[in-house]
Amino acid sequence: MEVAPLSQYRPFTPQDAIELAKTLPGPFAADANLDCHEIGDGNLNLVFHITDQNSDKSIIIKQALPYAKVVGESWPLSLVRARIEREILQEEYRLCPGMVPEVYHYDDDLALTVMEDLSDHVIMRKGLIEGVSYPLFAQHIGEFMARTLFFTSDLGMNQQLKKEQQGRFINPDQCKITEDLIFDEPYRIAEKNNYDVSIEDEAEALRTDGELHLEVALLREKFLTHGQALLHGDLHTGSIFVTPESTKVIDPEFAYYGPMGFDVGAVLANLLLNYASLPGWIQDETALHERETLLLKMVRDVWTEFESRFRALWVNDLVDPMAKTAGYQDLYVQQLFRDSIGFAGAKMVRRIVGLAHVADIDTIPNATEREHAQRKALSIGKALIKNNRRLNTIGEVLDIVSTAVTTTKV
Amino acid sequence: MEVAPLSQYRPFTPQDAIELAKTLPGPFAADANLDCHEIGDGNLNLVFHITDQNSDKSIIIKQALPYAKVVGESWPLSLVRARIEREILQEEYRLCPGMVPEVYHYDDDLALTVMEDLSDHVIMRKGLIEGVSYPLFAQHIGEFMARTLFFTSDLGMNQQLKKEQQGRFINPDQCKITEDLIFDEPYRIAEKNNYDVSIEDEAEALRTDGELHLEVALLREKFLTHGQALLHGDLHTGSIFVTPESTKVIDPEFAYYGPMGFDVGAVLANLLLNYASLPGWIQDETALHERETLLLKMVRDVWTEFESRFRALWVNDLVDPMAKTAGYQDLYVQQLFRDSIGFAGAKMVRRIVGLAHVADIDTIPNATEREHAQRKALSIGKALIKNNRRLNTIGEVLDIVSTAVTTTKV
Numbered sequence: 081m082e083v084a085p086l087s088q089y090r091p092f093t094p095q096d097a098i099e100l101a102k103t104l105p106g107p108f109a110a111d112a113n114l115d116c117h118e119i120g121d122g123n124l125n126l127v128f129h130i131t132d133q134n135s136d137k138s139i140i141i142k143q144a145l146p147y148a149k150v151v152g153e154s155w156p157l158s159l160v161r162a163r164i165e166r167e168i169l170q171e172e173y174r175l176c177p178g179m180v181p182e183v184y185h186y187d188d189d190l191a192l193t194v195m196e197d198l199s200d201h202v203i204m205r206k207g208l209i210e211g212v213s214y215p216l217f218a219q220h221i222g223e224f225m226a227r228t229l230f231f232t233s234d235l236g237m238n239q240q241l242k243k244e245q246q247g248r249f250i251n252p253d254q255c256k257i258t259e260d261l262i263f264d265e266p267y268r269i270a271e272k273n274n275y276d277v278s279i280e281d282e283a284e285a286l287r288t289d290g291e292l293h294l295e296v297a298l299l300r301e302k303f304l305t306h307g308q309a310l311l312h313g314d315l316h317t318g319s320i321f322v323t324p325e326s327t328k329v330i331d332p333e334f335a336y337y338g339p340m341g342f343d344v345g346a347v348l349a350n351l352l353l354n355y356a357s358l359p360g361w362i363q364d365e366t367a368l369h370e371r372e373t374l375l376l377k378m379v380r381d382v383w384t385e386f387e388s389r390f391r392a393l394w395v396n397d398l399v400d401p402m403a404k405t406a407g408y409q410d411l412y413v414q415q416l417f418r419d420s421i422g423f424a425g426a427k428m429v430r431r432i433v434g435l436a437h438v439a440d441i442d443t444i445p446n447a448t449e450r451e452h453a454q455r456k457a458l459s460i461g462k463a464l465i466k467n468n469r470r471l472n473t474i475g476e477v478l479d480i481v482s483t484a485v486t487t488t489k490v
Numbered sequence: 491m492e493v494a495p496l497s498q499y500r501p502f503t504p505q506d507a508i509e510l511a512k513t514l515p516g517p518f519a520a521d522a523n524l525d526c527h528e529i530g531d532g533n534l535n536l537v538f539h540i541t542d543q544n545s546d547k548s549i550i551i552k553q554a555l556p557y558a559k560v561v562g563e564s565w566p567l568s569l570v571r572a573r574i575e576r577e578i579l580q581e582e583y584r585l586c587p588g589m590v591p592e593v594y595h596y597d598d599d600l601a602l603t604v605m606e607d608l609s610d611h612v613i614m615r616k617g618l619i620e621g622v623s624y625p626l627f628a629q630h631i632g633e634f635m636a637r638t639l640f641f642t643s644d645l646g647m648n649q650q651l652k653k654e655q656q657g658r659f660i661n662p663d664q665c666k667i668t669e670d671l672i673f674d675e676p677y678r679i680a681e682k683n684n685y686d687v688s689i690e691d692e693a694e695a696l697r698t699d700g701e702l703h704l705e706v707a708l709l710r711e712k713f714l715t716h717g718q719a720l721l722h723g724d725l726h727t728g729s730i731f732v733t734p735e736s737t738k739v740i741d742p743e744f745a746y747y748g749p750m751g752f753d754v755g756a757v758l759a760n761l762l763l764n765y766a767s768l769p770g771w772i773q774d775e776t777a778l779h780e781r782e783t784l785l786l787k788m789v790r791d792v793w794t795e796f797e798s799r800f801r802a803l804w805v806n807d808l809v810d811p812m813a814k815t816a817g818y819q820d821l822y823v824q825q826l827f828r829d830s831i832g833f834a835g836a837k838m839v840r841r842i843v844g845l846a847h848v849a850d851i852d853t854i855p856n857a858t859e860r861e862h863a864q865r866k867a868l869s870i871g872k873a874l875i876k877n878n879r880r881l882n883t884i885g886e887v888l889d890i891v892s893t894a895v896t897t898t899k900v
Contacts, residue, residue, distance in 0.1 A: 405707040
């Protein structure tokens with residue numbers, strides 16, 4: 081296994097981060113007065129925000145930790161993910177300029193990357209919880225996913241170079257986290273599972289549902305074996321910075337060659353988790369209805385914007401002449417759609433009973449409303465998983481969501 | 491790309507091979523009187539057979555060439571395949587002792603491997619052409635495929651180590667040969683295609699059959715993306731040494747992580763190519779019928795022996811508890827079966843119109859009989875490709891073979 085030499089590695093202090101920033105050719109002037117705060121709210125990395133008190137210049141220094149904070153130092157993680165994250169940021173920047181932070185500098189031995197500061201943006205999950213609208217988001221993320229997935233697949237890049245690239249992005253430790261937390265533990269008794277006792281009946285139902293287990297096993301097999309494109313690998317709304325005009329994707333440390341639908345499904349799942357969290361802070365019936373409609377429209381739009389762009393790339397930027405075979409594009413997109421829906425369902429389920437939750441639902445102050453949101457999310461998630469292999473349109477998906485919500489036990 | 495340092499590489503002469511053999515700790519005695527012949531009949535390697543005139547000891551030294559002989563030096567090939575071949579021989583030997591040649595020594599810079607001499611065996615293709623029977627073959631190859639595929643997949647090995655192993659067996663140059671010669675060129679006008687003018691109508695039909703093209707595109711996608719197990723990658727009857735009692739698999743230089751059905755299909759295809767070559771040298775009707783029955787029984791037995799062993803490993807040697815999910819094994823084996831049949835069909839078609847043929851058919855002296863055999867092989871191959879996604883049993887496959895043969899234009 082590729083491992084960064086630990087002898088050179090040390091976790092940075094804010095002062096270390098400032099010292100490094102001073103040595104960089106940019107963006108700071110020689111007389112910069114640098115300030116640094118560690119702002120990481122994840123559990124795998126240190127994130128230093130460095131600002132110049134004499135200018136409006138700022139940078140981020142992100143450093144991987146050799147363990148997961150969430151469980152102390154007992155869960156060792158390869159620092160290779162820092163190199164992988166840095167390389168995929170550069171690759172995504174090349175494919176979608178302006179949609180990921182620019183990399184200014186990196187040091188693979190120290191497992192750190194110096195990159196563009198995006199603090200004029202907010203984390204999308206936070207914005208959604210606060211009821212902000214992002215009318216350009218579906219177009220932006222559709223463009224991001226279409227281009228990053230298409231151009232790293234056998235459709236859009238040389239098939240031999242793709243194999244070399246797949247080798248460079250073998251990412252076992254990060255994949256293991258996904259394999260355990262998404263595809264395994266929610267469906268059995270596991271120490272890291274995390275849910276309120278009030279939904280023990282739901283957790284029990286997840287553990288005993290054979291139909292569900294079979295579909296999850298099939299989705300997991302795809303995650304393990306289907307090297308279709310270079311995925312972001314963790315494309316939830318906490319990995320997306322937004323303003324109403326701009327969308328920036330961050331934190332691709334789970335990147336590896338996997339099934340395209342895993343990224344598309346992550347976006348859909350997290351929009352649906354926010355949908356399931358409603359009413360949230362909304363007290364007015366009309367406003368609630370508008371917000372629900374808006375979120376379901378975002379789900380629809382994310383798929384349709386992605387699909388139309390992906391199909392346009394297929395027509396205009398295909399490097400594989402054989403993919404022009406009549407009927408192939410339709411079958412490919414149909415399977416990609418089904419995968420996306422299945423993965424979306426799996427990602428919803430794990431956010432309710434698994435280790436890592438979403439603030440959309442966890443921050444609902446009223447326990448009854450929170451429990452109802454959890455049950456809605458599970459109901460939607462299970463329905464998407466169970467139906468993924470027979471669905472054909474996003475309209476059918478929204479019908480299933482609607483049915484799942486109305487039949488959720490209150 | 492990983493490349494052996496060419497500065498140290500040189501193609502060996504027989505004298506070089508003898509010099510190397512003398513330096514090895516075994517198997518030769520100090521007073522050995524070594525003789526060496528280059529016996530390679532492939533087009534990618536030198537194969538030196540070194541014998542001791544003073545004993546019955548012998549070895550093989552196989553050295554990869556940095557180009558394909560079949561098209562002169564104009565088709566460069568990475569020497570990395572020698573390291574890959576040596577590593578997979580060692581892995582296969584570990585999984586199936588006695589079913590591959592033992593590796594005695596290797597030098598990755600020189601792209602050579604010193605291995606067990608199997609010249610007491612014959613190439614299975616030659617044996618089949620001569621009408622020899624191999625009553626243990628189906629059990630042996632079923633065992634070989636079941637163990638090598640199962641124990642290198644997510645079912646039978648640690649899933650994180652599998653990812654590392656997948657990275658070590660990225661094999662772009664060799665895969666490119668397969669992608670072009672099997673999944674691309676037979677279905678269009680291509681310089682390297684190679685067939686008699688008498689079957690131009692068949693070649694034309696291959697180029698214009700949209701239903702066939704779609705199925706081939708789907709099979710090719712699996713070959714490109716489905717990292718299911720560490721394949722041999724070229725498991726035809728010319729890569730298998732046999733006696734009536736023993737089966738040894740050689741030449742795994744096309745090894746990579748791909749769909750299991752690609753190996754199973756290779757064996758089935760080459761048995762069916764021999765079947766299509768009949769009557770061959772057989773003149774007696776009864777003998778012909780017996781031989782046909784025997785070959786079709788081998789096809790059936792290869793699948794059933796493989797399947798029963800694969801399922802037994804699943805029960806007894808599973809390292810992935812999630813694969814115990816009810817119904818999963820059946821769905822997995824069903825898909826593996828369908829893949830095997832589809833790949834078998836693709837491998838039959840390419841052996842008739844593509845660059846590399848099989849002696850079973852090419853050595854038929856009578857032009858009319860040869861043409862009939864070619865048409866039968868194409869007819870079977872196309873039927874297997876077109877039906878692969880709906881087949882469930884080997885019995886159905888044999889019915890399709892029978893129908894394809896009886897409807898072949900004479």
